[in-house]
Amino acid sequence: MRRIVLIPLLLMLASCSSRQSLFVVLPNPDGSSGAVTIEDGQKSVLLDHPYAAGEVRGGVAAPVKVDQAQVQQIFGNALAAQPILPAHFVLYFEKDSDTLTPDSQRQYQAVFADIKRRSVYEVEVIGHTDTLGTVPHNQELSMSRAVMIRERLEHDGISAKSISVAGRGQLDLAVLTADQVAEPRNRRVEITVR
Incomplete structure (x- = not known):
């Protein structure tokens, strides 16, 4: 061999x-x-x-x-070939409501435009409140704000399957305050688009 x-x-x-x-x-x-x-x-x-x-x-x-x-x-x-980087937006609300401030009404268009420029997307919406009211009320209000944004996005043609919502109440204040303080910068939703 x-x-x-x-x-x-x-x-x-x-x-x-x-x-x-x-x-x-x-x-x-x-x-x-x-x-x-x-x-x-x-x-x-x-x-x-x-x-x-x-x-x-x-x-x-x-x-x-x-x-x-x-x-x-x-x-x-x-x-x-790079993917579009995530974008972060903050929209603000009127006191004790799920109504956007006039400036945030206009800013909403930037959120919508960012989502539409992506072929595939995930949208995370987290609602927040200031410290006015009770903790349970603020938890409910923060969720109401997040749901309002989700419904508006859905109404404008964004897939509901791609949107997650959460309410954080007064747990994650943007501006630290004592209890029962009206702080407009805490009345917000934070939106992350990926």
Whole structure:
């Protein structure tokens, strides 16, 4: 019987100095950015502003210059495939009611528009109250506010299956107050759209 021995061949890259990794800090929607540090074991490079970039080439980390057009050229397909980030909205209510304030009536349109721009969505609506009234009354009122928003979204064509509601009463105050204090910023629903 013949024995065949296979010897693996290692293929070397034509150039050891070819780029192994490229890191680019992208701006947030408001223009700010986070930061990242890349290290090669001996040296580190801090990337701490929009479009700051660094690479690892031949095992060595170094800063590089890139502009927005280059980022789009290199990462355009990946950027286009990103899901839409979650959005958070706060709508406010009149005292002891489930009636939106006039400003929040207008803000509701932004919530609706954000949901409609997504092909798939989940909407979480959480109602809150100030500390006026009893705890049971406030729990009921917070749920009533959340349900009112859900019903309005449903009326405007948003799938009921994609909307969850909860009432938190006066448990999660936006502005800490004593009991029996009318605080308009606590009379709210918080809406998260994913």
